[in-house]
Amino acid sequence: MNSGYREKYLYPFIGITVTATILYFSFDQHFDFTLVLWQKNMGFVAVESTHFTVTDVHDLHTSSKSTLYVNGWNSYWLFEAPSRDTVSRLFKKASQLGLNVCRTWAFSDGPGPNSLQISPGVFNQKALKELDYEIVEARKNGIRLILSLVNNLSVFGGKEQYVKWAQEAGVNISSSPDPFFSDSTIKGYYKAYIKAIITRKNSLSGVRYSEEPAIFAWELINEPRCDSNSSSSILQAWITEMAAYIKSLDQNHLVTVGLEGFYGPTVVEKSEVNPGEWAALFGTDFIQNSAIDGIDFASVHLYPDSWMPLSNDTEKMNFVSKWMDSHISDAENILKKPVVFTEVGCRADVKDQGVYNRKSMFTVVYDKIFESARKGQAGGGAMIWQLLVEDMNEYGDPFSLVAWNEPTTSQLILKQSCRLQSIFWKSKDLERNDPCYGLVP
The missing domain is CATH 1.20.5 (Single alpha-helices involved in coiled-coils or other helix-helix interfaces)
Known part of the structure; x- marks a missing residue:
């Protein structure tokens, strides 16, 4: 030289x-000593009318915009996985199936070795660094994350833990978890947590979460319910306030609620779509809650085995079809936003006439999303609950699966990934290492 x-x-x-x-x-x-100097180039996801779009920057002078459809999954446990290798294996395996979005918890509230927030404003830096790692690994594999910020249920602390903290601080509130949505002290705790997460600088990459393109969206709460206010006015006000607060901190990322998708009592004509009369009594309303300006896309869950335990397989499949058609139509014609079915669960141990019904349900769900995408409608995607890797039984539930060990399921997933790509791309346009290379026309 x-x-x-x-x-x-x-x-x-x-x-x-x-x-x-x-x-x-x-x-x-x-700062963590493991510095990530080079990261996969990714654009931020945006919403244009009823579609997700991504602007990819190719170099200093050129960029292109493309439409994105979600073929995703849930793995809630990532930040407390047994090892970082477990996280890496999951993302690698998922990318080989063409999966592009993972929904996971960015919360764990209360005392405990793996908690992210030990008490209001007090954080577990070790656990936060595991959250850093999963974001880096997701980006490495070309996968984006929907990060949920609190739980409605008491598992992982949730709104019940926030209420307990307020009571311990001397706030005069009932022991019901519902003051989470209305008490000013509790809302202050939650906003402080949101700010700490969104403004965090990743200890591995040095990128602030608010500037990280591998984050698809922030989710306000997993499956919110406000049982004491069936008219949904309290939850409606809370969603409005919290969505606006996130937008004040972060203009790069999308925001969604985390709804199950139940229609409220004010929408009488939609009551028959719900899985039962009980579904209208939880203080939520899919249309009202999703129509708020700060909410960029609607979120819906789908659990016919849990919601309709006495129904036979045919009745459940009919419900799945009607449920999806109704929410896609509402998103297209009323909300004018995309809708993502962010949890789709089917029990592996439920049989109808000796045949496992997981394949049937996933087929119906995937077909509905593909037809919506092919027609340019608002069905933005679907996400399986939930994927595991081997030897993780302690994180499992009746809906869990190790997809790559189930050839029928993995073939369904890969087929969905590829045909969604085929709407816009041909095999010749894909890189040779793309799992769909050669599988689309």
């Missing part, structure tokens, strides 16, 4: 690198 090259290029580069490293360590004492 000649001395002119060293003086002109190499030495300045080394100098800049060393200086930047020293400065970074000086200003961020929590």
Whole structure:
């Protein structure tokens, strides 16, 4: 190597690198030593009318916009996985099936070795670094994350833990978990948590969460219910306030609610779509809650085995079809936003006439999404609940699966990934390492 090259290029580069490293360590004492210098190029997801779009920057001078459809899954347990290798294997396996979005918990509230928030404003840095790692690994594999910020249920703390914290601080509220949505002290706790997560700088990549394109969206709460206010006015006000607060901190990312999709008592003509009369009594309303300006896309869940335990397989499949048609139509014609079925669960141990029904249900769900996409309608995608990797039984439930060990299921997933791509791309347009290369026309 000649001395002119060293003086002109190499030495300045080394100098800049060393200086930047020293400065970074000086200003961020929590920085993890494992520095990610190069990351996969990704664009932020946006919403245009009833579709998701991504603007991909190819170089300094060129970019292109493409439509994105979600073929995704849930793995709630990522930040407390047994090992980082478990997280890496999951994302690698999922990317091989063409899956592109994972929904997971960005919360765990209360005392415990794996909690993200031990008490209001007090955080477990070790657990947060595992959240950092899953974001880096997702981006490495070309996968985006929907990060849910609190649980309606008491599992992982949830709104019940927030109420308990307020009571311990002397706030005069009932022991019901519903003050979570209305008490100013509790709302202050939740906003402080939101701010801490959204403004966090990743200890591995140095990228703030608010500037991380591998984050698809923020989800306000997993399956919100406000039993004491069936008219949904309390929850409606809470969603409005919290969505606006997130937008004040982060203009790059989408926001969704985390709804199960039940229609409220004010929408009488939709009551027959619900899985039962009970579904209208939880203080939620799919149309009202999803129509709020700060909510970018609607979210719906789908659990016929849990919601209709006495129905036979045919009745459940009819419900699935009607449920999806109704919500896609509402998203297209009323909300004018995309809708994603962010949890789709089917028990592996439920049989009808000796035949497992998981394949039947996933087929109906995937066909509905594909038809909506093919017609340019608002069905933005579906996400399986939930994927595991091997030897993770402690995180399992009756809906869990290790998809790559079930050839029929993995073939269904890959087929859905590829045919959604085929709406816009041909095999010749894909990179050879794309799982759909050669499988689309």
